[in-house]
Amino acid sequence: MPIRPRPVTGLRVLTAVSMLAASVSGASAHPSLYAQMGGTKVVAAFVSVTIDQVAADPKLNQSFRDVNLGRVKRELTSYICQLAGGGCKYTGIPIREVHANLGITQAQFFGLVQILRRQMRLHHVSLRDRNQLLALLAPLEPDVVDVKVGPPPRTH
Amino acid sequence: MRWAATAWAAVSIAASTMPICAAAATLRIRVLDLAGRPLKDAVVYAVPDSPVPSTKPRTAIIDQVHRQFAPQVNVVQVGTYVDFPNSDNILHSVYSFSPAKTFVLRLYAGRTEPPIRFDKPGIVVMGCQIHDSMIAWLLVVNTPYFGKTGADGSVVLRHLRVGHYRVHAWDVGMRKASPPHNLPIVAGAPPRQITFRLKAGRMPQHGPTMPGMSAHHGM
Numbered sequence: 240m241p242i243r244p245r246p247v248t249g250l251r252v253l254t255a256v257s258m259l260a261a262s263v264s265g266a267s268a269h270p271s272l273y274a275q276m277g278g279t280k281v282v283a284a285f286v287s288v289t290i291d292q293v294a295a296d297p298k299l300n301q302s303f304r305d306v307n308l309g310r311v312k313r314e315l316t317s318y319i320c321q322l323a324g325g326g327c328k329y330t331g332i333p334i335r336e337v338h339a340n341l342g343i344t345q346a347q348f349f350g351l352v353q354i355l356r357r358q359m360r361l362h363h364v365s366l367r368d369r370n371q372l373l374a375l376l377a378p379l380e381p382d383v384v385d386v387k388v389g390p391p392p393r394t395h
Numbered sequence: 396m397r398w399a400a401t402a403w404a405a406v407s408i409a410a411s412t413m414p415i416c417a418a419a420a421t422l423r424i425r426v427l428d429l430a431g432r433p434l435k436d437a438v439v440y441a442v443p444d445s446p447v448p449s450t451k452p453r454t455a456i457i458d459q460v461h462r463q464f465a466p467q468v469n470v471v472q473v474g475t476y477v478d479f480p481n482s483d484n485i486l487h488s489v490y491s492f493s494p495a496k497t498f499v500l501r502l503y504a505g506r507t508e509p510p511i512r513f514d515k516p517g518i519v520v521m522g523c524q525i526h527d528s529m530i531a532w533l534l535v536v537n538t539p540y541f542g543k544t545g546a547d548g549s550v551v552l553r554h555l556r557v558g559h560y561r562v563h564a565w566d567v568g569m570r571k572a573s574p575p576h577n578l579p580i581v582a583g584a585p586p587r588q589i590t591f592r593l594k595a596g597r598m599p600q601h602g603p604t605m606p607g608m609s610a611h612h613g614m
Contacts, residue, residue: 305462307527332486332501337525340484340504390503 272371273325276364282325283316285358290315292354299350302341322375335382336391348384352376419554421586422578426544426564428595433548436468437566437593438534440541441552441578444559447472447538454478454510457521457531459487459502464521464531468567470541471533476510488524495519495535518571532567555580564591 276282290312294303303311318334320327331337352373359369426437454476458465462483471477481487481502490499495517500508513519513535523529534541540560542550561575576589 305526305528307523307525310524310527332488332525336503337486339486390506 271324271326272368272375273320273323276323276359276368276372277362278325279316279320281362281364282319282323283312285355285362285364286316286319287312288361289351289355289358292358293351296350296354299347299354301347302338302343319372319376323372333391334379335386335388338383338386339388340386343384343386345380345384348380419556420580420584422540422552422555422560422562422580423549423586423588424542424544424552424562424564425547425549425588425590426566427548427590427592429592431592432595433544433546434566434593434595435544435546435548436466437544437548437564437591438468438470438536438541438572439544439550439552439562439564439591440470440534440536440538440572441555441560441562442536442538442575443540443556444561445556450539452476452512456480457533458482459489459523459529462523462526462528464529467531468543469531469533470543471513471535472539472541473516473535473537474512474514475535476512477533478510479508486525487529489521489529490524491519491521493517493519499524518565534565534572557582562589564593566593566595568595569593 273282290303290308293299294306294308314329314331317327317331318329319325321329355376356369356373359372364372422441424439426434426439428434450472452474453472455469455471456478457469459479459481460483465482469477479489479500479502481504484504486504487502488499489502491497495515496511496513496519498511500511502508513533516535516537519533519535521529521531521533540552540555542552544550557580560578560580562578563572563575565572573591573593576591578587578589580587
């Protein structure tokens, strides 16, 4: 992918350092989207604020009642890390299973996405990186919105 | 120590007109807090000195209803199976890290999981990995003589055989049960009453903390 010239800011330096780290570790010649966004430090931060705001919004928080938000943040960060090439292996409950019968509407799903976009911007994630992540998350919609599924087959 | 230093125990011998079986006695136990208020849902159990007669394993039920355990406070004999039926139509992931029994059990709507056997005595604290408002306690006791107090703080244990017993009381928030009240049951004795005074436990706000995870909260 082409690398655009960027103004050198503190964050850009950080990004450059993590890019360097990625190349030093020999993972890839190009930094992953996860690294571009700032790695776990930045992703965990915008995920945390996003979840807190959704859970506090009466129009959006119906499915978050009594939910352990710390766990949601950890799992979502890990999921994004896996999706965005950060080298994580998501070990949480499959997305479709954990949303079953929660009655999440499309408006609630996109309400979360709106907050996520804003928080990524506020955490200095570039427009290109924001769009890349949203494109990776978009296919989750059918596994989150109005999911009615039976139990998965037993694995043991 | 969460329990009162000395469980104050008054033994009042009530004149009873009820016929009693010569080989079995009835024991009424009251559990009060330090201010004398009755404690509801306290667990009491009487452990006989003689070996406990073996019985067919029983099955108890701890349900999940409206994102709560029902009941929240439970007591079973060692060897009992516990079913977690999940009456909610959403996923719960019940877990325990208590030494008496460690497990994680995913409870999907519409699927019954095999019951869990509790084979060691102790206090099992359970939570849900998804819903941190959920918490339940299960006392696994080495005796068939146990009960939970009602709103008046009392419970009656029946059919105690002749012998020596160590009677304990426990309330939510106590790390372990009270010191024993030693009680002989003799043939033909009238019903007896003992009273425990406990420092009442406070209900924790959230489920048990998962080891190594607390540091990541609020990241």
